[in-house]
Each structure stands twice: as C-alpha cells, then as structure tokens.
Amino acid sequence: MTIISPIVFHRRPAAGDAIVGHRVELQLLTTLKCNLKCSYCSLGVGDVLGSQTVLGYDIDDLDRFVRTQLAGKEIYVTFYGGEPTLNRPLMEAVMQRWPQWRYQLQTNGTLLDDLPPWVLQRLSNVLVSIDGGEAITDGYRGRGIYRQVIKNLRSVRAAIGGSVTARVTWGNPATGFDELDALVADDSPFDWLYWQFVADAMYDGDSLERRRAVLRRLIARFFERRDALYPLIPLMGIVRNKLLPGRARELYAGHTQCRVSSHLINVMPDGSIYPCPDLMYAPQMQMGDVKGNWLRASPLQQTPAMPCAGCEAYAWCRGNCVKNLWLGYVKNDERYRRNVVDPICSLLRFIGEEVDRHDPQAWFQALPLPLRRQLTDCEVYEYVEVMP
Numbered sequence: 001m002t003i004i005s006p007i008v009f010h011r012r013p014a015a016g017d018a019i020v021g022h023r024v025e026l027q028l029l030t031t032l033k034c035n036l037k038c039s040y041c042s043l044g045v046g047d048v049l050g051s052q053t054v055l056g057y058d059i060d061d062l063d064r065f066v067r068t069q070l071a072g073k074e075i076y077v078t079f080y081g082g083e084p085t086l087n088r089p090l091m092e093a094v095m096q097r098w099p100q101w102r103y104q105l106q107t108n109g110t111l112l113d114d115l116p117p118w119v120l121q122r123l124s125n126v127l128v129s130i131d132g133g134e135a136i137t138d139g140y141r142g143r144g145i146y147r148q149v150i151k152n153l154r155s156v157r158a159a160i161g162g163s164v165t166a167r168v169t170w171g172n173p174a175t176g177f178d179e180l181d182a183l184v185a186d187d188s189p190f191d192w193l194y195w196q197f198v199a200d201a202m203y204d205g206d207s208l209e210r211r212r213a214v215l216r217r218l219i220a221r222f223f224e225r226r227d228a229l230y231p232l233i234p235l236m237g238i239v240r241n242k243l244l245p246g247r248a249r250e251l252y253a254g255h256t257q258c259r260v261s262s263h264l265i266n267v268m269p270d271g272s273i274y275p276c277p278d279l280m281y282a283p284q285m286q287m288g289d290v291k292g293n294w295l296r297a298s299p300l301q302q303t304p305a306m307p308c309a310g311c312e313a314y315a316w317c318r319g320n321c322v323k324n325l326w327l328g329y330v331k332n333d334e335r336y337r338r339n340v341v342d343p344i345c346s347l348l349r350f351i352g353e354e355v356d357r358h359d360p361q362a363w364f365q366a367l368p369l370p371l372r373r374q375l376t377d378c379e380v381y382e383y384v385e386v387m388p
C-alpha cells in the first residue's frame with residue numbers, strides 16, 4: 001500500500017502579520033560608532049559596538065520595506081546607535097521623507113547642540129543617557145561628560161519640540177537618592193527620569209540592600225507629592241499597572257512592556273532587524289532585513305521555562321526584561337541568572353511591596369484629574385521599557 005503523505009501548506013506570512021497591533025516602533029541604529037566608551041555598554045557584548053560603520057541600505061530600500069511590511073501602521077522612529085547623532089544625514093533624510101511620523105532620539109547628549117533647530121523641533125522625546133550625578137556619570141563616561149551634557153541640554157532645551165527624559169542605567173550601588181532626585185528637580189533640564197537596573201553582575205555584597213534603601217526613599221517621595229507627579233517613569237508605570245492592570249496589557253497586546261515581543265524592531269546599519277538591541281549578536285534573533293524586504297514575528301517571547309507565570313509581580317511587571325529571562329532561563333546561563341536576572345527580579349518585587357505599603361488607591365483618588373491623566377496616559381510609556 002502506498003502511503004500518501006498529507007500536503008502541508010506553509011503560508012508565507014502576509015506583509016504586516018509580523019507586527020502585533022497597529023503601531024510600530026522603528027528603532028534605526030544610524031551607526032554603531034560612538035564618541036564615548038561607557039564601561040558597561042551592552043553593545044560591547046558580542047563585539048557589536050563599532051562593528052558596522054557603513055549603512056548597508058538606502059532611503060529607497062527603507063521606503064519599500066515600510067510600504068510592504070509596515071503598511072497602515074502608526075510609525076514612531078527612535079534614532080539609536082552607537083551615538084545616532086554621528087550620522088546626522090540619515091536622521092535628516094528620514095525626517096524629511098516622512099514628516100508625519102513621530103520621532104525620538106536616544107543620545108549620550110554630547111553632540112546635541114550640533115543638531116539643527118528644525119530637527120530638535122520635530123523630536124517628541126529625547127532620551128539622554130546619564131548615570132546619576134556627576135561623579136558616577138563621569139566615572140563611567142569620562143571626565144567632564146556630566147557637565148557637558150547638562151550644558152548642552154540647557155542650551156537646546158527650548159528648541160526641543162517634545163519632552164526630555166534622563167535615561168539612567170542604575171549600575172553603581174553607590175547611586176544615591178539625592179542625585180536621582182536632582183535629575184527631576186525644578187531647575188533640571190529633564191522632564192522625566194527612566195532608569196533600568198544594569199544588566200551586569202553588579203549585585204553582590206550589600207549592594208541589593210543599598211539599592212533597596214534608595215528605592216524606599218524614592219517611593220516615599222513619589223507618594224508624598226500630590227501637587228505634581230514625581231516624574232519617575234518606572235514608578236509611575238508600576239503604580240498605573242497596579243491600579244489599572246489592563247493598561248499593562250493593552251499597549252503591548254498582552255506581551256512584554258518593552259515591546260520587543262510585539263512591535264519594536266531594531267534596524268542595524270547593515271539593514272538586518274532584531275527585536276532587542278542587546279541581542280543583535282545572536283543570529284537566531286534576526287527577524288527581518290530592510291534590503292531583503294522581509295519581516296517575521298519576533299522570536300523573543302515569554303516561554304514556560306521563564307519563572308514569570310508563578311511570580312507575584314507578573315500582573316504588573318509582565319515579564320520585563322525578556323532578554324534577561326531568555327539568557328538566564330532559556331539559554332540557561334546560570335551565572336547570568338544568579339548574578340543578574342534573579343537580583344533584578346527581587347528588586348522589582350521589592351518595589352511592588354513598597355508601593356502597596358503606601359496605599360496607591362487612596363493616593364490616586366486624591367489626585368487632581370490632570371495628574372491622574374498623566375499617570376495613566378504619559379506618552380513616554382510608549383518610548384521606554386516602563387519596568388526598570
């Protein structure tokens with residue numbers, strides 16, 4: 001008897017299927033060069049930093065890609081790098097070609113004053129990397145960088161059309177409450193502060209307890225204020241998610257809040273596309289190519305190997321950072337799991353407990369309506385990971 005095997009049709013994904021939802025964040029790495037040498041730079045892993053110095057696609061390739069793969073989507077671009085302002089011609093060409101898109105710049109801030117006013121005017125948000133106060137920032141980035149960045153920001157602040165967000169990598173256990181608080185003081189050039197716990201083995205000894213002590217004060221300060229929001233995006237986002245858990249899902253279609261599983265795509269200078277900028281060295285993470293004009297769904301997803309389903313924080317954390325979880329629990333890098341992933345998760349759970357101690361419901365009920373609106377709908381949630 002001849003056995004006829006069933007015919008299986010493998011449907012090529014239709015253009016547009018790869019992105020979940022109606023919006024897409026197109027993170028364009030204009031170059032992998034940088035004019036600084038931050039000691040913890042995540043692009044140093046796999047020697048990504050500096051590896052591509054020439055653009056492998058042109059603006060017409062990008063146009064074709066967008067028209068076929070992203071048709072009908074609301075597009076917001078983040079210029080990313082390396083230091084993206086080192087390739088101003090690409091930034092300007094994109095902004096001129098698609099004036100209807102929203103734009104964000106992720107920069108180290110040292111060259112901000114070189115950007116023309118019309119570019120600054122079109123930016124909905126500028127994320128400026130800084131590590132806290134002067135001593136810690138200069139320790140990681142080089143002497144004089146903190147002052148240079150603040151000076152640049154003050155000189156261009158009025159020309160920037162949107163908001164300015166301090167983007168802090170909280171690496172040093174000595175980072176104190178006062179230096180973070182100063183970044184959002186009334187005379188600061190920053191509107192918002194977003195921090196992320198460093199993805200490096202910097203959590204030994206008493207460093208977790210030192211971070212908890214700072215977090216305790218930041219959270220207390222957050223709930224003290226009722227005249228204005230204390231503009232710390234991770235605390236705002238966590239409180240929002242606890243009060244309105246649906247918000248933690250709706251913008252990301254139930255996936256992780258940093259958008260890598262649903263609608264964030266990182267375009268390398270050579271045109272290859274990856275979901276997370278920290279995993280661009282991993283070939284299995286490639287999800288598309290601008291020049292080849294293809295895009296598939298993000299391969300970076302929650303899996304049962306990750307511990308989130310049984311975690312008390314899941315309802316509001318939603319499994320950030322999924323790259324950390326992937327390295328620790330799918331790639332089974334035990335050292336990374338023990339020294340990076342698990343300590344960060346313990347800090348997240350601590351934040352959740354500390355927020356609950358302050359009765360966020362009662363606090364929210366007492367807020368004036370415009371502040372409630374800021375807490376629930378802040379635009380910066382669309383540009384950063386939300387979870388620290």
Ligand code: SF4
Nearest residue numbers: 308311314317319345
């Ligand atoms: S704290 Fe960690 S384990 Fe818990 S939901 Fe968040 S990422 Fe997952």
Ligand code: SF4
Nearest residue numbers: 258276321322323385
């Ligand atoms: S939070 Fe998201 S974008 Fe950031 S490193 Fe983790 S997976 Fe990547």
